[in-house]
Amino acid sequence: MSDMAYFYDPNKTFEDNCDNGPFNMDLTSVKNTGEPQYEFLGHKVYLPFGIPAGPLPTSKHTTAAFKLGYDVVVYKTQRTVPFTGNKFPHILSLKLDGDLTLEKAAGSIVADQNYPEDLSKLTITNSFGMPSQGPDFWIDDLKKAIAGAGKGQLLIMSVVGTIQDGFTPDDYYNDFAYGAQLAADAGAPVIEVNLSCPNVATEGVLCYSPESVLEICKRAKKAIGDVPLLIKIGYYRPDQQDLLEEIVEQVSPYVAGISSINTIAAAVVDKDGNQALEGEGRLKSGCCGAGIRWAGLEMTKRLDEIRKRKGYSYAIIGVGGVMTPDDYKHYVSHGADCVMSATGAMWNQYLARDIKASL
Ligand SMILES: Cc1cc2nc3c(=O)[nH]c(=O)nc-3n(C[C@H](O)[C@H](O)[C@H](O)COP(=O)(O)O)c2cc1C
Secondary structure, rough: OHHHHHHHOOOOOHHHHHHOOOOOOOOOOOOOOOOOOOOEEEEEEEOEEEOOOOOOOHHHHHHHHOOOOEEEEEEEEOOOOOOOOOOOOOEEEEEEOOOOHHHHHHHHHEEEOOOOOOOOHHHHEEEOOEEEEEHHHHHHHHHHHHHHHOOEEEEEEEEEOOOOOOOOOOHHHHHHHHHHHHHHHHHEEEEEOOOOOOOHHHOOOOOOOOOHHHHHHHHHHHHOOOOOOEEOOOOOOOOHHHHHHHHHHHHOOOOEEEOOOOOOEEEEEEOOOOOOOOOOOOEEEEEHHHHHHHHHHHHHHHHHHHHHOOOOEEEEEEEEOOOOOHHHHHHHOOOEEEEEEOHHHHHOOOOHHHHHHHH
């Protein structure tokens, strides 16, 4: 296993991944040729396919992704203050048959560190708590990440607010805007606010609170001016359709795109039924990979349907369970303007190349 190629090696600590990753990648074999034919958020790209916020925590990682032909690449979510994330391990393999349905997610799921070789069966949980080295590190590193994009490639910066001592909700919303502003000042061509992290219990999952979403979008957009703003949201159950529509309507004047989905939260246990990941508030953690594809596809379709019915112009970034070229095509046929893969690209460095070869 030690010589497997990984953007982010799940068997190594976050620090090791930041300092020494990516690992064993083959960075010379993939090349874009000709002229980029697609337009995404005002930028020409070779293919609107890439890696969402997560597996790429530094500019070394984002640059490696660009070299491997991922043309739309998101830098892992950062904060305005240094923040220690959860304890290692951060990733486990779910012992799951088929889809992670809402019924299964309502129960508990066994997980360990043995990953299946068949990627169509690879569903994982990730629970980082969004660690950040803080702006002293990431502002300079973001500039390197932006410089690492080649012709026809686009770097997106993901930011999140942090609840700090004495903070009111207002301060918290302003902290999102401050993070977005720092990213814009560093030259980020597109900025995403993460409204859907399930792994920091005290911060909650904001995307289900219309007031929070609206305030954050208003303030972030004001802070970044003409730079396109994206929101990253989670899955909305069918009985939350009105909530989804309300949120989409409210944010439509401010956002250029909606990235969906993040993860589906479930209780994750070891083979004896005990909490698998050590730490308070960590019984439930976000699950991703093949088992959540159904949810990402469904949300893409619903966002596309709302867009058409109401005449909105936001772009849809389809995320969740993209493991093969066919998955990419399904997302596009469901209405995605851009498609991204975290788990699939982590286990197959050549996913972008394979998709391009299949078109
Ligand atoms: C290792 C890892 C770290 C992640 N960290 C973040 C993050 O910092 N911010 C974020 O918005 N999403 C994060 N995610 C969620 C992904 O962006 C994505 O929404 C989710 O994994 C579903 O896609 P997938 O099925 O292709 O993995 C992370 C996912 C993984 C696998």
